Amino acid sequence: MQFGMQKISEDKIRQHAGILLKFEDTKEARSGVGQITTFNQLGFDGINQKPDGWYFPYDINDTAIVLETKAYEPNSNLNSNLTQLEEYIKITQRKYNQVVGILYNGNEAIIYKNDKFYREDNELFSKDYYLKLFTQSSIDKPKIYSCTKSINDNLHTNFGINNLKHRMIFTACALVADRKGANLNGLKGRDFATLQGEIIKTLENSYSEQKALNLKLDIIKEQFNLISFNYTKNQKAIDSFIDDVIAISGYIKAESWNGEDVMGIFFNEFTRYKGKSEAGQVFTPDHITSLMYRIANVNYKDNVLDACCGSGAFLVKSMNNMINEVGGNFNENAVRQIQNERLxxxxxxxxxxxxxxxxxxxxxxxxxxxxxDDARSEAACEWIKSKKITKVLMNPPYENKFGCLPIVKNVLDNVESGAICAFLLPSNKLEVGKKQVLKWLKKHSLLKIIKLPKEIFTRVKGAAETSIFIFKAHEPQGNKEIFGCYIKEDGLETVKNQGRHDLKGKWQELEDFWVDVIYKQSGDESCQWIKPNESLQYKMPEPKFEITEQDFKKVVLDYMLFENGIDKKEFEKTILESVLYGSDINLDEDEIKIKV
Known part of the structure; x- marks a missing residue:
């Protein structure tokens, strides 16, 4: 609920926030709102400041929440009140390692995760949503990799499906069948034709209701029927495939699934066997989809577009995050709206x-x-315009022959006014096309350039270094400079035959850090401001010039030899002879004299 344009007192905001957050004492925590209770009374000795709201668990290992509210006035700047929130977070951190800080004025909410900015929202959710911000996924990723590799090897070796995408499509359709109620486990021991028939029957039933709205859904069946098999008589292979599909499906159903852990792993594991697809596209790493969702400040009320969606990684990530924002799958109406109207x-x-x-x-x-459709076409432009897009998350094909820059332009021109559009592109892509991009900037703004680690696409042969470019549609650049920063490392490590993985759990902390830096546009030595007329890429700093004492002496000696007309090679020969045969060398301050 938003309060509209009328002025609202802080007391009313505070009371409303308490209801939305469900702040009330329980056996697990002390919780409430009001400006009469001090931190001292809440267990923080000697601290007499009074928070507007609190959720302080009795178990200090659990997550705490501290609330700061402000009266609402039209056109007020909530960011100007962050200092008080940051102070309350520091106080709470004296006891709790995990603290969510919330600043709220009835129409806006700024969320902190410990001392780092997390996201902006235009409303508050139940405390349960915020308590989950520190919850880590418990999905067994190595098991998912093992299942996916087994599927890929099985389909390739035992069934003879040589086309990589066909192996992916066959597996994805089998997953649809399992998720839509087909009893795959009951098909073990049955022949391949029976398995194939059950998959296609369940697939058709799964989209029968939507077919009237989208006839192109028939392409799934069309592509499934194009898959050719060299051999289908290996019963052990059939049963193994069924077991692996059921196992992966189980992870997707798990509550700990967070959007990228299963399907992202699934598709990226398949594409590991072919670094670059025929369509000139690389699949976006899981942790980058998460980062882009956050720095574009997407939320469940946005209409999100990916005009080169590939396997749908950005859309699945958005769907999962948006569902979490409305409280999870129990909120059926809100979830249905996200699924059918937002992606x-x-x-x-x-x-x-x-x-x-x-x-x-x-x-x-x-x-x-x-x-x-082709995102370069007029039909696609009209389609985009009709959807009233407010946020864009995209990793378009990089090669010019696939229309990288025309696609970006079409998207910017046809989304809603003020839409935030995040594109993952080669770092020099806009600079190379600078002449045409500067024309865009008469109509749109390039707000930020975030250069990513060099290793992001190391598995992809010939892959360029990449950056995230964040635009604001239909707002001219004018004299605005572009904020830039460089995420030098992402904490991921290369595992033999499995690509890059967050083995030591470093990424989440790094993501929180960089979201904070990008929001505040400060906080790291890599931050810079770029004049659009000078550059359209992050400018790598010049390496520091350093000279050792030995280098300095060598340069001085070379200069002295030159000034005195002495041949350097002859001099070196004389030095060698002096060492070997005991000759004397005399140097005075006016000239170099050599005696042999």
Missing amino acids: FGIEFDKELFALACANMLIHKDGKTNLTH
């Missing part, structure tokens, strides 16, 4: 489109808002 994707490649549809079907949503 939009375009994909030109038929095989990838089939994968995207299957991916969304696996999650029981969104498939009616996917279209098979």
